[in-house]
Amino acid sequence: xxxxxxxxxxxxxxLLGAVATYIPRGLGVFIxxxxxxxxxxxxxxxxxxxxxxxxxxxxMIVLPIGPLEEASLGLRxxxxxxxxxxxxxxxxxxxxxxxxxxGLLSFGIWLG
Amino acid sequence: xxxPSIHSIxxxxxxxxxxxxxxEGLGVxxxxxxxxxxxxxxxxxxMELPIWFxxxxxxxxWALPGQIALVELSSVGASAxxxxxxxxxxxxxxxxxxxxxxxxxRNEGTASWKYYGAALWVAVTAWMLCMKRCPEIPQNQRxxxxxxxxxxxxxxxxxxxxxxYMMPDLVPKPITLGLVFINPIxxxxxxxxxxxNRSWVYALGIGAVMGPSLHLVTPELGLLITGIVAGTAGxxxxxxxxxxxxxxxxxxxx
Numbered sequence: 001x002x003x004x005x006x007x008x009x010x011x012x013x014x015l016l017g018a019v020a021t022y023i024p025r026g027l028g029v030f031i032x033x034x035x036x037x038x039x040x041x042x043x044x045x046x047x048x049x050x051x052x053x054x055x056x057x058x059x060m061i062v063l064p065i066g067p068l069e070e071a072s073l074g075l076r077x078x079x080x081x082x083x084x085x086x087x088x089x090x091x092x093x094x095x096x097x098x099x100x101x102x103g104l105l106s107f108g109i110w111l112g
Numbered sequence: 113x114x115x116p117s118i119h120s121i122x123x124x125x126x127x128x129x130x131x132x133x134x135x136e137g138l139g140v141x142x143x144x145x146x147x148x149x150x151x152x153x154x155x156x157x158x159m160e161l162p163i164w165f166x167x168x169x170x171x172x173x174w175a176l177p178g179q180i181a182l183v184e185l186s187s188v189g190a191s192a193x194x195x196x197x198x199x200x201x202x203x204x205x206x207x208x209x210x211x212x213x214x215x216x217x218r219n220e221g222t223a224s225w226k227y228y229g230a231a232l233w234v235a236v237t238a239w240m241l242c243m244k245r246c247p248e249i250p251q252n253q254r255x256x257x258x259x260x261x262x263x264x265x266x267x268x269x270x271x272x273x274x275x276x277y278m279m280p281d282l283v284p285k286p287i288t289l290g291l292v293f294i295n296p297i298x299x300x301x302x303x304x305x306x307x308x309n310r311s312w313v314y315a316l317g318i319g320a321v322m323g324p325s326l327h328l329v330t331p332e333l334g335l336l337i338t339g340i341v342a343g344t345a346g347x348x349x350x351x352x353x354x355x356x357x358x359x360x361x362x363x364x365x366x
Contacts, residue, residue: 005161005186013195014168017182020199021173021206025231028210033224037215044347047315049208051342053236054303054316055323055335056177056205060296062324066155068292070285076293083297087304094140094301101297106290 071109079105121248129253133260136245140298141237141261142268148176148295149269153276155180159187163277170273174266175235176295178203204336208343210234216246217254230255233262240302310353315346 035041060068061076068076083101090096123129149170156166161183169179178199185195210231217230238261246254283291307313319342326334 005165010162010165010186011168013182013186013192014165014172016192016196017169017178017199018172020196021175021178021203022232023200024203024205024207025210025234026228028207028234029214029224029227029231031207032211032214033227035211040347040351042212042215043309043311043350044343045208046212046309046343047311047346048339048343049205049212050312051315051319051322051346052205052208052335052339053299054319055326055338055342057296057299057303058320058323059327059335061300063327064292064296066151066292067289071289071293079293080297080300083301084304087301092305094298094305097301098140098144098294098298101300102290102293105293106286109286109289 071105075105075108079108119248119250121245122250123253123257126253126256129249129256130260132253133257133262134264136241136257137238137261137264137268141241142265144294144298145237145265146268146272147291149272150276150279151292151295152176152179152183153273154279154281155276156183156273157277159183161187163274166273166277167270170270173199174233174269175203175206198332201332201336205339206234208339209236209239213239213243216243217258219251219255222255226255230259230262233259233266235262236299237265237302238262240306244306311346311350313346314349315342318342318345 031045035045061080062073064076079101082104083097086100087093087097121132123132152170153163153166156163165186166183169182173179173182181198181202182195185198190198213234214227214231218227238258241261242254242258245257249257303316307316319338322338322342323335326338328334330337
């Protein structure tokens with residue numbers, strides 16, 4: 001079941017992955033202790049975080065990597081729009097909105 | 113007479129806030145992460161890596177996009193330097209997220225190492241939820257609430273990794289694709305529910321357009337550039353709109 005990954009090499013790569021993941025988190029704590037939370041700089045950090053996440057989520061929907069590539073772009077976008085519409089129409093029901101978006105996608109694939 | 117609490121959610125003590133957070137995580141948040149990590153576990157198996165590799169990754173570096181980069185690059189035998197850089201670049205979003213997040217859980221007198229520890233669990237779901245909830249919770253209970261919430265959702269991710277690895281590929285395709293789609297849709301809905309800060313909304317809109325476009329140009333750096341450009345633009349557009357509104361108000365009254 002495994003491709004002969006050397007355990008020591010594997011652990012080394014996992015350690016690198018953990019360090020590479022912790023550096024931005026640790027730096028974030030460091031910076032947060034040095035700027036005022038009501039300053040323009042703080043607001044800018046929030047804007048960058050939102051910009052990054054919006055870019056990431058939009059990329060996952062518009063240009064997915066992996067199995068979602070099999071669903072058409074139109075179906076993915078339509079399902080996303082439906083989820084947001086249901087969210088506002090249902091007075092912010094998260095479960096209902098997520099399942100209507102996901103349901104539409106599955107139904108679309110099932111139809112072919 | 114005791115002053116009435118201005119906080120609408122008071123768990124009574126930090127210990128109870130931990131369980132309050134865990135209860136909040138047990139439901140849609142844990143389910144979404146559980147499903148997403150089933151996908152990750154399946155990826156680890158498809159890449160012919162051992163199960164301990166996937167599990168250790170979820171335990172030690174809980175942030176899905178970086179984990180996917182680690183697994184894909186490790187299985188094709190990429191160099192250590194390439195793997196380090198790829199995981200780091202994928203996770204740079206965590207820096208501004210943590211910077212903005214810590215003031216929401218800060219409490220006078222808490223040792224700073226606790227924040228450095230808690231940062232291990234800052235990921236989109238807990239980040240969004242706690243920024244929304246924390247202002248309603250007494251200050252000394254916020255960090256416990258966050259850790260309770262995150263550790264439950266994290267446990268769901270670890271279990272999901274194991275189940276995804278062992279699950280046979282027998283699930284019908286419409287269901288599999290739907291499950292993969294839950295993650296981006298859930299994040300989208302979290303955004304829709306968290307639009308109080310005007311400048312963050314501008315950044316959100318610009319980032320959503322720039323993210324996919326720049327990914328086509330430079331998949332490695334596209335996201336980072338998107339965040340900095342969309343964030344900076346959102347910040348200054350908001351300042352400009354405020355300044356204009358303030359001056360038009362002034363003109364009306366003056």
